[in-house]
Amino acid sequence: MFKPLDPLLHSELRLAIMSLLISDLEAEFPYIKEQTGATAGNLSVQVDKLAAAEYIEVVKTFKGKRPCTICRITLKGQQAFEAYIEALKSYLQVSKP
Amino acid sequence: MFKPLDPLLHSELRLAIMSLLISDLEAEFPYIKEQTGATAGNLSVQVDKLAAAEYIEVVKTFKGKRPCTICRITLKGQQAFEAYIEALKSYLQVSKP
DNA sequence: ATAAATAAGTTTATTTTATAAACCAAATTA
């Protein structure tokens, strides 16, 4: 009846992060922060969780002299996002069997 | 960019409850329990939360000699569910502005 | 008749999670 919702994606901020990365493929930390309106601390924690699950990969480089954290969605992450949307549909479709 | 997600609905079990009630309008506690696969304790807590927000109303009657708890979605609940779906779309649509 | 099992929940306790506050280091600006 109801498909289970991946708890890693069923979180407002993590879903927003993944949503950005699904279309942009990669993005810098400050950009994600700005687009989601998240605090840096919260974003840092949630990025870590997505990275630990290998839904994204995090590359730390420099932009000039300043540190620059880039987040990139992985194939696994894209597949998980697709699956999450499919699961969500089981809750949203008003369907009598 | 991303619309905030009503925290009351952004919960797997509460969303499932509301999803059932959106199509059936009302349902008995054991039926919801069976359809969602939730434990009675968890269901009881989440039903209370939805009722406290007036997204559903809970009527306690008897069915023969046994107690019977009926949950019914309210207009406010229906509107909240619609709004939640609209908000969700901002996370799911891969749209570049 | 009475003991065991089932039904229908509720309450309480525990574990997770989300979130913000505090912190740190380096770079820039005043």
Added chain:
DNA sequence: TAATTTGGTTTATAAAATAAACTTATTTAT
């Protein structure tokens, strides 16, 4: 050179989800 900004991380707190334990009443079995 002192203050501010940038780009974060770590730690602490508040809130949430969930299950375990409990309650009350009803059947069913002995």
